[in-house]
Amino acid sequence: MDTQALKEYIRSLGVSDIGFSQVKEVAPSQWAEYHYAITYVIQLSHGIVNDIKDQPTETYFSHYRSVNYHINEITLRTTIELQNYGYKAIAIPASQSLHDAPYYGAFPHKTAATLAGLGWIGKSGLFVHHKFGPRVRLGTILTNKELSIGTPIIASKCGNCNLCASHCPAMAIEGVNWEQGMERKQIFDAHACSMHMKEKFQHIGRGSVCGICMSICPIGNGFPKGNRRFIVLNISSKLKGV
Structure with a gap:
């Protein structure tokens, strides 16, 4: 199975985009033999994300879980396919928080995605796809199969936009442009975000998914530019009471 055949197989499972990267320098020690990431x-x-105005919705929480399930299914099927061709592969869970490292998973999806050249990390700490913006979820597979890799993106393209920072009800976003090698805490306070969600919106579900920063981002929002101003003003007016 060459790189193109692998890409076509994964696309057939319903993904929106795909990229490959070399992760030899950033892979955890227990997975040192896995030099590549898918x-x-x-x-x-858009319909569900656009409904997020001043708070997350029950529909968004359900959508979030459904997409994570879909990601894990694709990851499992692709991992088995690679194994059938004689390669080793590790499926990274779509959403996971380690006991010894809260708010961190087994391997950072966003690191692999930026190394693959699919986008950058926004001021919100979310991954921003070059076409779809932050309105995405990511899946990652580590493998020992050599792949034709993309060109890494090493700096933010958010520029002077601060919509996510100015509309964050937890005030968790620093408003700093990301560069490769920066720690997340320099950009985004994950603990502040999680605590605010648990305090205000635990009734919705897990209480740690919000979505305001994703909804308000102008990149990949699905709106003509003339309509986006109304959405921003509508969110702004409602947030005054948060």
């Missing part, structure tokens, strides 16, 4: 992107529903 990253795929699942676009979220």
Whole structure:
């Protein structure tokens, strides 16, 4: 199975975009033999994300879980396919928080995605796909199969935009442009975000998915530019009472 055949197989499973990267320098020690990463992107529903104004919705929480399930299914099927061709592969869970490292998973999806050249990390700490913006979820597979890799993106393309920072009800976003090698805490306070969600919106579900920063981002929002101003103003007016 060559790189193109692998890409076509994963696309047939319903992904929105796919890229490959070399992760030899960033792979955890227990997975040192896995030098390459497969990253795929699942676009979220505009209808559901656009309903997020001043708070997350029950529909978004359900959508979030459904997409994660879909990602894990694709990851499993692709991992088995690679094994059938004689390669080793590790499926990274779509959403996971380690006991000894809260707010961190086994391997950072966003690191692999930026190394694959699929996008950058926004001021919100979310991955921003060059076409779909932050309205995506990511899947990652580590493998020992050599792949034709993309060109890494090493700096943010958010520029002077601060919509996510100015509309964050937890005030968790620093408003700093990401560069490769920066620690997340320099950009985004994951603990502040999680605590705010648990305090205000635990009734919705897990209480740690919000979506305001994703909804308000102008990249990949699915709106003509003339309509986006209304959405921003509508969110702004409602947030005054948060």
